[in-house]
Amino acid sequence: MDTQARIKETVTTNNVVLYMKGSPKFPQCGFSNLATQILDACNAKYTAVDVLQDQEIREGIKQYANWPTIPQLYVKGEFVGGSDIMRAMYESGELQTLLAGA
Amino acid sequence: MLSAAQLENYIKDGLACDYIKVLGDDGTHFEAVIVSPSFVGKSMVAQHQLVYAALGDKMRAEIHALSMKTYVPSKWQEINQ
Numbered sequence: 127m128d129t130q131a132r133i134k135e136t137v138t139t140n141n142v143v144l145y146m147k148g149s150p151k152f153p154q155c156g157f158s159n160l161a162t163q164i165l166d167a168c169n170a171k172y173t174a175v176d177v178l179q180d181q182e183i184r185e186g187i188k189q190y191a192n193w194p195t196i197p198q199l200y201v202k203g204e205f206v207g208g209s210d211i212m213r214a215m216y217e218s219g220e221l222q223t224l225l226a227g228a
Numbered sequence: 229m230l231s232a233a234q235l236e237n238y239i240k241d242g243l244a245c246d247y248i249k250v251l252g253d254d255g256t257h258f259e260a261v262i263v264s265p266s267f268v269g270k271s272m273v274a275q276h277q278l279v280y281a282a283l284g285d286k287m288r289a290e291i292h293a294l295s296m297k298t299y300v301p302s303k304w305q306e307i308n309q
Contacts, residue, residue, distance in 0.1 A: 155293075156293075157293060157295070188288075192277060193273075193277070193280070194280050194287045194288055195280075195287075195293070195294070205273065206273075207273050207276070208276070209295070210276070210295050210297070211273060211276065214272060214297075215272075
């Protein structure tokens, strides 16, 4: 399976997926850390993918949603945004609503 | 080393901005506030994608992290009243 197909499978078979650098316990980047904190604050259950463990995914995820940075959040297969957008949606309450329905 | 002023110019070269301010002095981490008429009617994701598109390859090559807040001109006026 090629990289784009692997990503598609991951984001469509898991309700909430966070592509990040490091793991939720040991984030390797401030933005990834922020993203996990936001999801925790929403009490969200999510699947974390550490892009540092897979170079193909690390590059492929940038093409998948035409988004050049990590972290990236997907809900029900849809790209939601990076950490700036997650923070803005959390502050407005939109993210909580979206995750509650996931 | 990339400066905030250079990054500001990169973005302005590729995107019409009513207002832009880029901060950051370590050469890799930047914060930007960007107001553009091109953002009107677009989702936040699409607005950020416009900025990334303006930066093109520089986003991958030179910039590790760009945190941004994007506003349409009317919203920006509202905030600054």
